[in-house]
Amino acid sequence: MHAGHLAILNYLRHKGFEEVRMIVSPESPFKIGSYDTAETRLAAVRGKVAELCPDVIVSDVEYHLPQPNYTINTLRALQKAEPDTDFVIAMGADNIKGIERWREWEEIVNNYEIWVYPRKGYYVKRLCKKLGARYLEDAKLVNISSTQIRAGKANKELMI
Secondary structure, three states: OEHHHHHHHHHHHOOOOOOOEEEOOOOOOOOOOOOOOHHHHHHHHHHHHHHHOOOOEEEOHHHHOOOOOOHHHHHHHHHHHOOOOOOEEEEEHHHHHOHHHOOOHHHHHHHOEEEEEOEOOEOOHHHHHHHOOEEOOOOOOEOOOHHHHHHHHHHOOOEO
16 A cells, blocks of 8 residues: 555545445456565555544455456455445556456446546546546645655555
């Protein structure tokens, strides 16, 4: 979890949602082998979220699904467990830029509301419009790059 995640959580907390959840993935299919153990990752995120955003729910739903994790499978599992819930997916601009690489991405785009948080260096307004995603123009831009995030993890400086 890094400053960009915290910015998105704080933004969502003030938008009137009944509930905000952060879904922790044991391992992204795009980043296999890049994290500590799944359990360590989950515990660290739970601790930081409890400290900084106590009203956000940290979900381990993906820890109970077949690996590798794909967002479409997570959404299907959530929708099956909570059929009356309208789920909104929040992601950074870097993720929407690569959504066409996601498994069954068309189903995600066609069946779920997507909110896209801005990120420096990613100009995705036109893409958001094309996909029907909501670009969060009023959100505070977090000026942090992927390189800084990776360096921060190595140096324990930017991680929260």
